[in-house]
Amino acid sequence: MFSRKKCLSVRRQLTVIGLATALAGCSLNPFYDDEETAAAPVSQSTSSAGSSRSVSPAATTAPVATTNQPVLVQEARPVPLADNHPNEYTVQVGDTLWDIAATFLKDPWYWPEVWYINPQIENPHLIYPGDVLALVTIDGQERITNIRASTYRMSPQARITPLTEAITSIPYERVAAFLSKGMVLEKDQVSELPYILAVRGDHMLGAAGNQIYVRGGAAAPTGTRYSVVKVGDELKDPDDGDVVGYSGIYVGEGALSRGGDPATVALSDTNREANAGDLLLPETVDIPLNFFPKAPDGEIDGKIISVVDGVALIGQYQVVVMNQGARNGLAPGDILSVYQSGEEVRDRHKGGFGNSMSMFGGEKVKLPDEQAGTIMVFKVYDRIAYGLVVRATSDIHILDAVRNPS
Numbered sequence: 001m002f003s004r005k006k007c008l009s010v011r012r013q014l015t016v017i018g019l020a021t022a023l024a025g026c027s028l029n030p031f032y033d034d035e036e037t038a039a040a041p042v043s044q045s046t047s048s049a050g051s052s053r054s055v056s057p058a059a060t061t062a063p064v065a066t067t068n069q070p071v072l073v074q075e076a077r078p079v080p081l082a083d084n085h086p087n088e089y090t091v092q093v094g095d096t097l098w099d100i101a102a103t104f105l106k107d108p109w110y111w112p113e114v115w116y117i118n119p120q121i122e123n124p125h126l127i128y129p130g131d132v133l134a135l136v137t138i139d140g141q142e143r144i145t146n147i148r149a150s151t152y153r154m155s156p157q158a159r160i161t162p163l164t165e166a167i168t169s170i171p172y173e174r175v176a177a178f179l180s181k182g183m184v185l186e187k188d189q190v191s192e193l194p195y196i197l198a199v200r201g202d203h204m205l206g207a208a209g210n211q212i213y214v215r216g217g218a219a220a221p222t223g224t225r226y227s228v229v230k231v232g233d234e235l236k237d238p239d240d241g242d243v244v245g246y247s248g249i250y251v252g253e254g255a256l257s258r259g260g261d262p263a264t265v266a267l268s269d270t271n272r273e274a275n276a277g278d279l280l281l282p283e284t285v286d287i288p289l290n291f292f293p294k295a296p297d298g299e300i301d302g303k304i305i306s307v308v309d310g311v312a313l314i315g316q317y318q319v320v321v322m323n324q325g326a327r328n329g330l331a332p333g334d335i336l337s338v339y340q341s342g343e344e345v346r347d348r349h350k351g352g353f354g355n356s357m358s359m360f361g362g363e364k365v366k367l368p369d370e371q372a373g374t375i376m377v378f379k380v381y382d383r384i385a386y387g388l389v390v391r392a393t394s395d396i397h398i399l400d401a402v403r404n405p406s
Contacts, residue, residue, distance in 0.1 A: 079114050080106040081135075081142070088134045091127055091150070097169040098293055098376060098390050100127070104135060104144055109293045109335035109405055116143040126290070127167040169291050169333060170376055170388050171317065178319040178386070181227050181250045184306055185279070186381045187243060190231060193217055193279040197262050206267055206274035208252065213262040214280055224256045226265060226280040230272075235306055237323045237383065238399060244323060244383045247306065251278055291333035293376055295405055298329035300336060302402045305384070314396035318389050320375065322402050325383045334377040336387065339401040340394060342367035371406065372396050 085104050101108035116138060117124045127133070130150025136143050178184075185193075194217030199206040206212050206228075232247035252270030256263060267274065302324035307314050314320060324330050348362035372394040375387035389396065 079110040079142070082106050085135065088132055088147070091129050091131045091133065091167060093129045095129070095167055096171055097127065097167055097290075100133065100167070101293055104133075107405065109295050111144075112292045112294050114142065114144050115292070116145040118146045121146050121149050123166075128165055129167070166290060169293065170378060170390065174317050174388060175319060175378055175386070181229070181248070181281075183248050183250070183319070184235065184321050184384075184386070185229070185231065185246045185248045186384060187245050188381075190246060190279065193281060194226075194263075195280065196228070196274060196276050196278045198276055199274070200264070206270070208267050208270045210274075211257070211264055211266050212254070212274060214265050215262045217280065219259065220256055220282065222256055222259060225283040226254055226256070227283055228252050228254065228267070228270070228274050229279050229281055230275070231279065235321065235384075238303055238305060239323065242383075244305075245321070248281075253283070293335050294333055296329060296334045296336070297331070300324055300328060300330065300334075300402065300404055302328070304338070304396070304398055304400050304402060307398065314373075314389060314392070314398075316373075316389050316392045320387050320389060320396075322375075322377075322385050322387060323383065324402065325385050326380050327382050330377055330380050330385045332378055332380060335405050336375045336377065336402040337371055337405045338373040338375060338389075338396050339369040339403060340372045340397065341400060342369050369401060370394065372400060374405065375402060 082103065082105055089100065089103055091100065097111070098108055101111040105111065105114065116136070124146065127146065128150050131146050132148035133144055134147045136145055136147075194214045196206070197213045197215045200211040200213065203210055228251040230249040230251055232249045234243045235245040235247060236242065237244050249272075251272050251274050252267055254265045254267040254269075257266045258264040265280065302322050304314070304320045305323050306321040307318060322336075344364055344366050346362035347365050373392040373396050374390050376390050377385050377387045379386040387402075
């Protein structure tokens with residue numbers, strides 16, 4: 001038989017192990033150590049109310065209070081659920097993590113606070129089409145977890161290339177075209193990209209079917225595809241007037257046919273003439289598409305300074321550029337709310353109709369800013385960041401404010 005003192009010692013050890021496991025399982029980094037060893041099984045049972053499952057994993061062992069050592073327990077804040085949220089959801093091809101989070105949560109950027117990693121699932125941080133996600137209750141707190149893995153995870157391909165078919169945070173095709181065609185160029189990027197030295201033959205300008213000589217940039221294998229981009233107007237930070245980038249004008253595309261200095265690129269398609277000095281942008285899209293939506297770690301107060309295609313009104317799934325970046329604490333996956341700048345109107349009625357102020361136009365009053373949409377950041381430089389409008393509740397414009405989600 002164990003003595004009372006020894007029992008308490010064992011219980012304390014189990015508590016420490018349980019808390020450490022819980023912290024590891026609930027990490028905000030969804031893709032940390034995807035090949036980690038599975039932890040203890042998670043038992044599941046449907047609650048009598050039927051609204052969500054009740055889960056009692058070993059990883060959520062509660063602290064044991066003793067008369068000698070009080071334990072402080074911080075109460076977790078509840079995360080509002082979406083209206084008509086499902087209890088279970090089967091992930092579909094074409095879903096994004098933002099879509100799935102919005103299916104369960106009123107505010108999708110709280111996903112890291114409710115996502116519970118099921119250690120029995122291969123690559124538990126990733127979500128694949130066919131996976132079944134469920135709303136569960138763990139120690140009285142509502143969580144979302146993967147309760148049934150898709151057959152894709154069982155295939156050899158899933159073990160070799162686990163990210164190939166994983167659900168991305170935002171639509172890949174929406175941002176791939178933007179980045180590969182160089183719609184916006186970060187200031188320092190301009191000096192690092194390869195550029196056209198000359199057009200082969202007796203041509204002053206290049207077009208589809210011509211070959212161009214290229215210098216600069218990193219060495220690349222034969223066959224690498226490039227977009228040709230002209231450097232357009234400067235992008236200035238409206239807060240201090242500094243140049244932070246340039247608009248990019250898409251010229252066409254081609255493939256590297258011979259390396260060297262200069263290298264040779266064969267133009268295969270153009271929609272305007274290519275000139276000496278035009279830049280070449282590799283068509284590979286270097287962005288992380290697998291991240292959790294979350295609120296920024298610090299306070300953000302910036303503005304939209306550019307939009308792809310130069311449209312006057314910005315809507316859902318359009319890419320915008322903001323005058324906030326890594327120096328402001330932004331990171332891929334951060335969610336920002338967009339606010340329309342309030343108009344300035346004149347109060348012609350203050351003091352009554354006989355007031356002399358109303359005769360000369362009235363007092364100027366700035367109307368409050370109104371929330372107009374939500375942006376997810378997907379690529380960050382030092383002073384600017386690219387974001388995708390994932391929700392638009394009203395028209396969005398250049399110079400509208402971007403701030404922490406409310």
